[in-house]
Amino acid sequence: xxxxxxxxxxxxxxxxxxxxxxxxxxxxxxxxxxxxxxxxxxxxxxxxxxxxxxxxxxxxxxxxxxxxxxxxxxxxxxxxxxxxxxxxxxxxxxxxxxxxxxxxxxxxxxxxxxxxxxxxxxxxxxxxxxxxxxxxxxxxxxxxxxxxxxxxxxxxxxxxxxxxxxxxxxxxxxxxxxxxxxxxxxxxxxxxxxxxxxxxx
Numbered sequence: 735x736x737x738x739x740x741x742x743x744x745x746x747x748x749x750x751x752x753x754x755x756x757x758x759x760x761x762x763x764x765x766x767x768x769x770x771x772x773x774x775x776x777x778x779x780x781x782x783x784x785x786x787x788x789x790x791x792x793x794x795x796x797x798x799x800x801x802x803x804x805x806x807x808x809x810x811x812x813x814x815x816x817x818x819x820x821x822x823x824x825x826x827x828x829x830x831x832x833x834x835x836x837x838x839x840x841x842x843x844x845x846x847x848x849x850x851x852x853x854x855x856x857x858x859x860x861x862x863x864x865x866x867x868x869x870x871x872x873x874x875x876x877x878x879x880x881x882x883x884x885x886x887x888x889x890x891x892x893x894x895x896x897x898x899x900x901x902x903x904x905x906x907x908x909x910x911x912x913x914x915x916x917x918x919x920x921x922x923x924x925x926x927x928x929x930x931x932x933x934x935x
Contacts (some may be wrong), residue, residue: 779871781832781844781879788833789813789820791860792843798861804897806917834859834872841868844876851887853880869903877907882926891920913923 755892784792793816794820795801823829830846834857841863846853855876855883859868880886891909893901894917905911909920 776847778870779834779836779841779875781875782835784820784824784831784833784843786820788826788840789817791840792816792820795843795858795860800861800864801858804894804900806892806894809928830879832876832879834868834875836863836868836871842872844872846876846880846884846886846889848884848886851885853884853889855880855888855889855891869900870906873903873907877922887924889922893918893920 761872793811793813796805796816796914802810820831823831828848830848830853832844833840834844840860841857842857844855844857846855855873857869857872857876859872877889880889889909891904893904895915899922901911903922905921907922909922911918912921913919
């Protein structure tokens with residue numbers, strides 16, 4: 735392993751050969767073949783609760799072509815439909831919608847759909863922020879939120895088989911594959927040594 739400078743973000747990063755690049759890696763030219771580099775994420779990624787004022791950027795992120803290709807519904811969403819969905823989402827107690835913030839800027843969105851002590855996880859990195867390690871950093875922040883503040887016990891992610899990069903991000907944060915096929919299911923459970931610090935009753 736060696737350290738080089740990524741031409742995309744000018745950060746020093748470790749270089750690793752990958753057959754299939756995880757979602758938050760860059761591609762570097764290399765005489766011996768393609769090399770992918772794992773970029774350093776911003777110093778801190780935090781989650782804030784989404785608000786109605788986020789409707790415009792959330793819709794833009796949702797309708798981004800790459801986001802739609804990775805989604806189970808690839809249809810472009812109309813603004814009126816999105817605003818109705820957002821209003822309903824923000825009023826629900828079993829759904830938690832967040833905007834990820836890094837270095838003071840909104841960089842993506844994350845969601846937990848809760849059922850009992852379990853939640854389904856989804857994350858989206860804003861198009862202009864892809865390739866900087868943010869998918870991993872966002873998922874770690876969301877996992878901490880789920881286990882520490884919400885006192886959940888189990889997280890589940892469903893990923894298209896055609897999206898191995900996203901699957902690699904979940905595996906990097908400790909999710910394990912439990913089912914494969916057209917849809918890959920990955921699960922992470924709260925460890926026995928990890929007790930909720932601010933769990934809600």
